[in-house]
Amino acid sequence: MNICLGFDGSEKHDFTAIRAETLGGWQFTPTYGPDRRPTIWDPAEFGGRIPREEVHAAVEELFTAHKVERMYCDPPLWKTEIEAWSSKYGDDRVIQWETYRQAPMHSALERFIVDLESGALLHDGCPITALHISNARMFARTNQRYIILKPSAHQKIDAAVTSVLVHEAACDARAAGWSTGWKPQDGISRQAYGFN
Known part of the structure; x- marks a missing residue:
């Protein structure tokens, strides 16, 4: 299957997540390994630290x-690993996309919300992703922009950020000519994620 991926990593306080999206706009959490675990890691399940070898195995x-388009x-705390993936799989395929940049992140959030609403x-x-999206809160920034943040330390949003990242990757890939892939027959609407 042809897919795009999004990755948001942490070390010990937040989750690390990988989400995927097809050409047809179907977004999902992949699984990996002999137990087919989801590609979302809670450090609490691994002695308080993200298991980097598990993440490498999943990637x-x-x-x-x-075929990853x-x-x-998001590079903080994973810059070395991302550079290694870029070297191994191609720097035109593995790209650092900093979520702390207010203007690009605002635009990515706007596109994500509009595309959920329209069914695109x-x-x-x-x-886990649904919980993280429901935890995310919009915080105002200058120039009529906003970003999403967690309202408290225990209300994680990492899978939400990853969902926005992979959608941006998929939209950019489509704009660059990505034209083969699987289209979903059925999907779950924005309301199933808890948006009103």
């Missing part, structure tokens, strides 16, 4: 099992 499996990665973006209903 390798995704690039082996699928683009992978947008569908999703798998991943419960």
Whole structure:
């Protein structure tokens, strides 16, 4: 399957997540490894730290099992790994995309919300992602922009950020000529994610 990927990593306080999107706008949480675990890691499940070897194994499996058009990665705390993935899989495919940039992130959030509302973006209903999206709060910035942040330390939003990243990667890939892939027959609407 042809897909795009989004990656948001952390070290020990937040989750690390990889989400995927098809050409047809179907977004999902991939699975990997012998137990087919979802590509969302809670450090609390691994002794308080993100298991970097598990993340590397998942990335390798995704690039082996699928044709990855683009992978947008938020670089803080994972810059070395992202550079290694870029070197291994191609710097035109693995791209650092900093989510702290207010103007690009605002635009990406706007596109994500509009595409969910219109049905151009569908999703798998991943419960962790749904929780993270419901936790996300919009905080105003200058120039009539906003960003999303977690309202408290225990209300994680990492899978939400990753969902926005992968959608931006997929939209940019489509604009650059991505034209082969699987289209969903069915999907889950924006309301299933908890948006009103």
